[in-house]
Amino acid sequence: MGVQTWWRTPTARRYLFGYTLLAPAVLYVSLLVGVPFAFSLYLSMSDASVGNPVARFVGLENFKAALENATFYTAVRNTLVFTVGAGILKGLLGTTLAFLLLQPFKGRKVVRALLVIPFTLPIAVSVLGWKWMFDSQFSVINWALSRLQLIGAYGSPDWPVWLGQPGLALFSVMFVNVWRGFPFSAIVLLAGLTSVPPEIIDAAKVDGTTFMQRFRLVIVPMIAPILFIGSAFDTVFTLSDLSIVYLLTNGGPDAATEILPTLAYNTGIRAGALGRGAAISLFLFPLLLPAMILLLRTLRRRQY
Amino acid sequence: MSFQVSDNEGGTRMTDPRPAYVDPRTVGRRGFLKVAGAGVASASLLTMLDARQAPAQIKGTSLRMLKWSHYVPAYDVWFDDFAKKWGEKTGVKVRVDHIPHLELPARYAAEFAAGAGHDLIYFVGQILTGQYYRNLIDLSDVADNLGKKYGGWLESSKSAGQVGGTWFAIPDFFISIPVLYRKDLFASVGMGEPKTWDDLRNAARQLKPKGHPTGMQFSHCNDANHNWRALMYCFGVKETDPSGQNIALDGKEMRESLRFAKALYDEGMTPEVFSWDDASDNRFLASGVGSWIHDAISAFHSTRITNPKVFADTFCIPEVAGPAGLKWNVGEPNVWAIWKFSKNIPAAKEFIQHIADNQKEAMEASLGYNMPFLKEQYKKPMPYLGKDAKLSTLQDQEKINAFFGHPGPMTPAAQEVLTTFIIPDMFTRVARGADIEDTMKWGVGEIRRIYAKHKG
Numbered sequence: 001m002g003v004q005t006w007w008r009t010p011t012a013r014r015y016l017f018g019y020t021l022l023a024p025a026v027l028y029v030s031l032l033v034g035v036p037f038a039f040s041l042y043l044s045m046s047d048a049s050v051g052n053p054v055a056r057f058v059g060l061e062n063f064k065a066a067l068e069n070a071t072f073y074t075a076v077r078n079t080l081v082f083t084v085g086a087g088i089l090k091g092l093l094g095t096t097l098a099f100l101l102l103q104p105f106k107g108r109k110v111v112r113a114l115l116v117i118p119f120t121l122p123i124a125v126s127v128l129g130w131k132w133m134f135d136s137q138f139s140v141i142n143w144a145l146s147r148l149q150l151i152g153a154y155g156s157p158d159w160p161v162w163l164g165q166p167g168l169a170l171f172s173v174m175f176v177n178v179w180r181g182f183p184f185s186a187i188v189l190l191a192g193l194t195s196v197p198p199e200i201i202d203a204a205k206v207d208g209t210t211f212m213q214r215f216r217l218v219i220v221p222m223i224a225p226i227l228f229i230g231s232a233f234d235t236v237f238t239l240s241d242l243s244i245v246y247l248l249t250n251g252g253p254d255a256a257t258e259i260l261p262t263l264a265y266n267t268g269i270r271a272g273a274l275g276r277g278a279a280i281s282l283f284l285f286p287l288l289l290p291a292m293i294l295l296l297r298t299l300r301r302r303q304y
Numbered sequence: 305m306s307f308q309v310s311d312n313e314g315g316t317r318m319t320d321p322r323p324a325y326v327d328p329r330t331v332g333r334r335g336f337l338k339v340a341g342a343g344v345a346s347a348s349l350l351t352m353l354d355a356r357q358a359p360a361q362i363k364g365t366s367l368r369m370l371k372w373s374h375y376v377p378a379y380d381v382w383f384d385d386f387a388k389k390w391g392e393k394t395g396v397k398v399r400v401d402h403i404p405h406l407e408l409p410a411r412y413a414a415e416f417a418a419g420a421g422h423d424l425i426y427f428v429g430q431i432l433t434g435q436y437y438r439n440l441i442d443l444s445d446v447a448d449n450l451g452k453k454y455g456g457w458l459e460s461s462k463s464a465g466q467v468g469g470t471w472f473a474i475p476d477f478f479i480s481i482p483v484l485y486r487k488d489l490f491a492s493v494g495m496g497e498p499k500t501w502d503d504l505r506n507a508a509r510q511l512k513p514k515g516h517p518t519g520m521q522f523s524h525c526n527d528a529n530h531n532w533r534a535l536m537y538c539f540g541v542k543e544t545d546p547s548g549q550n551i552a553l554d555g556k557e558m559r560e561s562l563r564f565a566k567a568l569y570d571e572g573m574t575p576e577v578f579s580w581d582d583a584s585d586n587r588f589l590a591s592g593v594g595s596w597i598h599d600a601i602s603a604f605h606s607t608r609i610t611n612p613k614v615f616a617d618t619f620c621i622p623e624v625a626g627p628a629g630l631k632w633n634v635g636e637p638n639v640w641a642i643w644k645f646s647k648n649i650p651a652a653k654e655f656i657q658h659i660a661d662n663q664k665e666a667m668e669a670s671l672g673y674n675m676p677f678l679k680e681q682y683k684k685p686m687p688y689l690g691k692d693a694k695l696s697t698l699q700d701q702e703k704i705n706a707f708f709g710h711p712g713p714m715t716p717a718a719q720e721v722l723t724t725f726i727i728p729d730m731f732t733r734v735a736r737g738a739d740i741e742d743t744m745k746w747g748v749g750e751i752r753r754i755y756a757k758h759k760g
Binding site for chain 2 (some may be wrong): 049050051052053066068069070071131134135136137138155159161162163164165169250251252253254255266267269270272273274276277304
């Protein structure tokens, strides 16, 4: 008998079989994530416009153009404030809500079902509702505050202009994101909390732990994988959320609420400068990447 | 050999009825037949266009068109019915899609990338003719025919429809943004009809303490782009040179208009204007609070319905003059265009002609909103406007009409300046107390950067 060819060895066959099984997943991820990402990279290094199919390679020119734009820095700052601020608020509110929903009370199932409404409503509809509530003249929030004599009447200096004052406008768009997202956080947490065996909690109680100790030392470590996945999703969704800002303020006034997705959309699609729009949107990538690596590495460590 | 003749702008027109000069020494028998045949075909087409008989070739075809959802919903109802009836008459199966106007640019980007979509498209506000002209069909034959039939096109229509002297889009109508003011409130401070921006400022200064401020958007919305440009142009500001290639904003006129806006804000407005969208001023006027606004006549119509008492005292003037007597009104243009990949170019062209021929009906249906681009369609009394004592003032609007980029055309660079809201942001900064020179440095720098990118 001759020498056995390498690909007929058991090891090679095992590898081949393994990679064959893996191939559909690799192909799937490549097509869904890799191709669009590579296309974004291509666009960001070209002078492509919406109406000109023939694009020239311009190297890092579009990234340089973004860095020369003063509004870009405002957008980066706002994006970070928006993402981190909304993330913290959603975490706090979501956790509180999850614990409340864990308690037995009459109509708990109905309340749990109602909670998902903000998350399931079409975003355009719910944001338009908020736009009315933040209206400078007919805001129901302002009218309620005025009736309670917490602020003056319409036209008085302390009448809040929710979408017009720089700090308040950023808070308002962040608030709507929190309103829409915190039920999701609560549901994710609730799923985690219900998976914690009650006997472990009872044992911790017998050991004399306080609620905060049980939460920090028993519950959080046990539901950490769920928390990390939830946080990862929430960070990605918040960082790339265009709709709320676009519909409420379109980045105004004077870039007070400008975030990277609105700047990229207005530059790339509305103004037609696809290359520069793609470059601006790719700045989201270095913002997201460290957060994702950190979360996924921590998650992997905890699995062992 | 082709049958082409030069027009007076140096371009060529495939269907120009004028005979081409052909050197008899170079024409053979076949050449003669070709030239003569082309001449007869062109003459027939023009005769047909003049008589408005739909060509038989479009019968049995289908036409998909994309439009925005008009500010006057009744107009869309009328338009859909109009298109349907035209389809029945010509044997064309018509489908009209309406989407919000802010979604149109994204839709066109997608259609262009896919190389498929609607047969007949529409640009509104953001005029994308300059972006897409390489992929749009030359509509010069339609434009020339309509121009000839209706006394020529307004000068501003070239900015909306032409690129390099060729018509790649056919202007349909523009939305005028006049001044709507409360006659009773102006009278209460001893003022009559405002004639100048100074009159408006004086009125606001006196009426704000009485609970009737004024307002113009200092935010990222369409009206902010129109209104502050109207003020700028009335103050003599030129956004670009007539070629549209070089910016001309950096002058004393721009500084004066910023200074004026700051005073107007301080004396006559409240901070709510920083949060306004396109409809906020409508509500502001209809609520009875606003003393005057600078807005399309939708505000006039909505006040008629929601607050008849206020409406009785609301009047309309086309525009007020700047310090040197200049008057420019910045409107919102609407144009038709046809993709090169359109599956039904003949029907699309035919429909454009048909709607232009029925502009009177369209204007009536839009409650005077749709201002024509063709000179003869300004014959008084104009539909709807001519019958309304208050709106009849708008019948001379064509004389003061301008668009963004003025006096240059709406180029892709001007478009980017518009969509990134640099001009409203300059006014916002100054209104909030920023130094005018610092603001000019920032704004002009940003605009220069954009123009440099488009040139490069």
